[in-house]
Structure formats: C-alpha cells, structure tokens
Amino acid sequence: MWREEEIAPGVADVLVPACSNRRFYHRNPPAPAGDHPALANGAGTPAARRSSRGKIYALVDCNNFYASCERVFRPDMESVPIVVLSNNDGCVIARSAEAKALGIEMGEPAFKREEFFSRHQVRIFSSNYTLYGDFSQRVMDILQQCAPEVEIYSIDEAFLDLTGMEGRDLVQLAGEIRARVLQWTGIPVSIGIGPTKTLAKLANRLCKKRAVITGVLRLNGAGEIRAALEAIKVADLWGIGPRYARKLNALGIFTGAQLADAPDALIRKNFTVVGLRLVHELRGRPCADLQLEAEPKQNICTSRSFGRQLTELDQIEEATANYAAMCAEKLRRQKSACSVLQVFLQTSPFSADQPYYSNAVIIRLPRPSSCTAELIRRSLAGLRRIFRPGLKYKKSGVIVMDLCPEQNAQLAMFEQGAMKNSPAIMSVMDEMQKRFGKGTVRIAAQGAGAFGRATAVGTRPSWKLRQQLLSPCYTTRWEDLRVVS
Numbered sequence: 132m133w134r135e136e137e138i139a140p141g142v143a144d145v146l147v148p149a150c151s152n153r154r155f156y157h158r159n160p161p162a163p164a165g166d167h168p169a170l171a172n173g174a175g176t177p178a179a180r181r182s183s184r185g186k187i188y189a190l191v192d193c194n195n196f197y198a199s200c201e202r203v204f205r206p207d208m209e210s211v212p213i214v215v216l217s218n219n220d221g222c223v224i225a226r227s228a229e230a231k232a233l234g235i236e237m238g239e240p241a242f243k244r245e246e247f248f249s250r251h252q253v254r255i256f257s258s259n260y261t262l263y264g265d266f267s268q269r270v271m272d273i274l275q276q277c278a279p280e281v282e283i284y285s286i287d288e289a290f291l292d293l294t295g296m297e298g299r300d301l302v303q304l305a306g307e308i309r310a311r312v313l314q315w316t317g318i319p320v321s322i323g324i325g326p327t328k329t330l331a332k333l334a335n336r337l338c339k340k341r342a343v344i345t346g347v348l349r350l351n352g353a354g355e356i357r358a359a360l361e362a363i364k365v366a367d368l369w370g371i372g373p374r375y376a377r378k379l380n381a382l383g384i385f386t387g388a389q390l391a392d393a394p395d396a397l398i399r400k401n402f403t404v405v406g407l408r409l410v411h412e413l414r415g416r417p418c419a420d421l422q423l424e425a426e427p428k429q430n431i432c433t434s435r436s437f438g439r440q441l442t443e444l445d446q447i448e449e450a451t452a453n454y455a456a457m458c459a460e461k462l463r464r465q466k467s468a469c470s471v472l473q474v475f476l477q478t479s480p481f482s483a484d485q486p487y488y489s490n491a492v493i494i495r496l497p498r499p500s501s502c503t504a505e506l507i508r509r510s511l512a513g514l515r516r517i518f519r520p521g522l523k524y525k526k527s528g529v530i531v532m533d534l535c536p537e538q539n540a541q542l543a544m545f546e547q548g549a550m551k552n553s554p555a556i557m558s559v560m561d562e563m564q565k566r567f568g569k570g571t572v573r574i575a576a577q578g579a580g581a582f583g584r585a586t587a588v589g590t591r592p593s594w595k596l597r598q599q600l601l602s603p604c605y606t607t608r609w610e611d612l613r614v615v616s
Contacts, residue, residue, distance in 0.1 A: 434528025
C-alpha cells in the first residue's frame, strides 16, 4: 500500500511524512475515495483544500500514552493505576487516569512513594521506549491514511489538516479516526478541532479536561472559541511557559480571552513577533501551517546516567562508545555530518563521600563526518583526557555540533582509503541494523552486551540503565511475542 520514493516536483500535495526520519510516503496507486473516511467524496483532494477559504486543523493526542501502551497486552490492568518511571527507575514520568486520581504527581521520586504504591496496588513499570516508539509509529501510520497532510508533533501527538473536508461532519469524521486507532492499536486518543493549530490544541485540552465521552471536541464559531478562551488560563496555553505567564499576569492578562483582546503593539513590544502570531492564532487567524518535514537538528546529544556509579575507565569507555555511535546514527538519519564533538563526564552532585567533578573536552574534526568508527575513536580519545582515577562516575555523554548537510561536507585533499569508503560502509551497517535489528553490526569498542545480550559473565553491562520493572517488547522482539494457545 505504501511506496517509498524520493521527493519529486509536483507530488508535494500528496506527500505524508514518516515518523521523525524525514522520509516521505505517498499512496500508489491512489486509494478509492471511499476507502478512507478523510477522502470520501473527494473532499480531501489538494484542489478542494486549495479552494477552501478557511483552515481547519485537528490535534490527535494519545491518552496517557506510556500507560496505555503498557495496557494493550495486559487487559487485566484495564482499571488498575499505572505509573511509568524515568531512566534508572527514578521519577514518575507517566500516569494512568487512575494514578492521577490518587494524587500521584509528575516527577515524584519513586522511592519516596513505595509504601503508597503498595497500599494502593499501583503497578510500576520501567520506561520501555522500544515499545512506545513502535506503538507511536503504528498510530502515526493510521493517521497518515486518514488525512492528506499530517505533522507528527511528538511521540504521541499529531496535527491533521482537515481543510476542504467541511462537506462532512468533522466531529463524526474524527470519531471514525479515533475508533480506527483504538481498534487497530488499542491506544485511546482524544481529538481537538479548530481553525488554527493553537485552537485545535486548546480544544484537545478541553476535551480531556471535561472528559468528553466521544473523545472529540470542535471549537466552531466565534461564540464557542470565546467561551473556551475565557475558561483557560494563559499559563495553560500552548506556547506559554511559566516565565511568559508571569509576565502576562503582570500586564493584567490572566485568561486566553484577555490575551486575544490585547493590543498588537503591546504584545509585539513584550513578546516579539512570535507572541503576536500566537495572539492571532487565538483570534482564529492561522499563522503556523503544518510542518511536513522535520527541521534538521543543529546539534545532537546522547547521554545517560549509568545504572550504577562506575570507577573503571574501560566501563565508561564502552558506554561513551555507544553514545557516540548513537550520535552517528542520528546524524546519518538526517543526512548531516558534524565538524565538532564534545565529550563530558561527571560524578553525582549528591554524593556525600567524594567531591563533585564535572569536565568536558571539545574536539574539532579535520573534516565533517558521520562515520561511527571515527566518532567513537575521537570520543574515547577525549574521554581519556578528562578521566580522573579514583572517582565514582555517574554520567557521560557525547554532543555533536557544527552540523552541515552531508553533501556539503568539505573533503580532505589527501583522503585516506578507509575514510574515503566510510559512507558506503556506514550505509551497509545501517541497512543491516534496519533489517536484522539494532546491534547486529557494531564497533568492538561498543562491547558485546550493549544491546541486551549477555556478556561473557552472563550479565548486562554495568553502565546500562537500571530497568528492573521493564515490560516485554511485545511487538519488536521475537522472544517476547505473545503465545496464544
């Protein structure tokens, strides 16, 4: 049903983005109009959308996404309170509706709530990003079948352009999309519809806050939009952080309606043109269209806290080599190369038995590169310069900077054979990883057990994240597939 192609002139109107990897897909051959609810009666065709005078957006947001993923293969936990913990099983980063009702807050340290969790039979999970990422891709694939243009905003959110579909009942259409996602993935979603992305986001928030039974809320007409803006605090608006909220409050602006009524000159003076665009969006004037292609990152950081404090250089080198490899993979994914990398290393700032130590080194490469072997080699050389024996280290990381498109990378005049062939080698490595799984081919410095496999002594690497409550990877690992008997 889907065919991957290079972007070609004239097909921009039917392009739909894949999740975060900057590839684009289009249907070939085009599906019949009745196959997908968004394309019925030709309402979603590019010509129909261009002829429409107004814009209509929908924001699809997965409900309690991480907790919902954990429930898909565990129907016995349907009404059980669930929390998901951060890296190294530290703090609460996701809660089911039942956990929220118990008063469990985001960011709470799990160890401080152990007795509470036990008393209320709260199920606790380590974060399983492999599982969540796969479910996210499945949800986004369904949305891309239901709307001509989709912007994947985050792992659990996407904007849909419904412009030109006014011939249909958009609330009913959104309900059909919601039902399809739930039936095909088991993930419940809420959908907000509005004439701008900001108002669609607001509609989605109100839909969840008011527990709308249908899971869909549309802000349609000046009266409904005005009532919604009067009911929301500026601090709860999309794009308004705590600092801006305090600044707006100092100007006597406390609600969305008051912000929408504020003079343009006042907003421009205090919040620049970005703030003014937000105000115009609250007034129903679209200022931000869908971003169909993710902007290339200007720098990339890969860093983790170790599963326990480490003292040996070889253990830290293995961890850092894997972080450098991840940076290289991300660079190639967005077709970039880096000219500068930074390696940092630190102890725990909360340790009582040693002074806090943190250091970093910046390394400039002779030529821009995304070669895994080269980034690992130079990262380890930098790590050895800042490593101090006798300390217990908690974290290391690699940052790649000064990025440029790989096709614009300046070549060295006297290129060595190994470096000259590195793009072809990396391409083969990436293809093997994609086909046979992460860690199929790796640099020796990354270690034997870096990808969940047993090491020579039968244990996971000591630097790996502590995930004592990890659920199975039901959809991506053969040995974790459910057995039906």
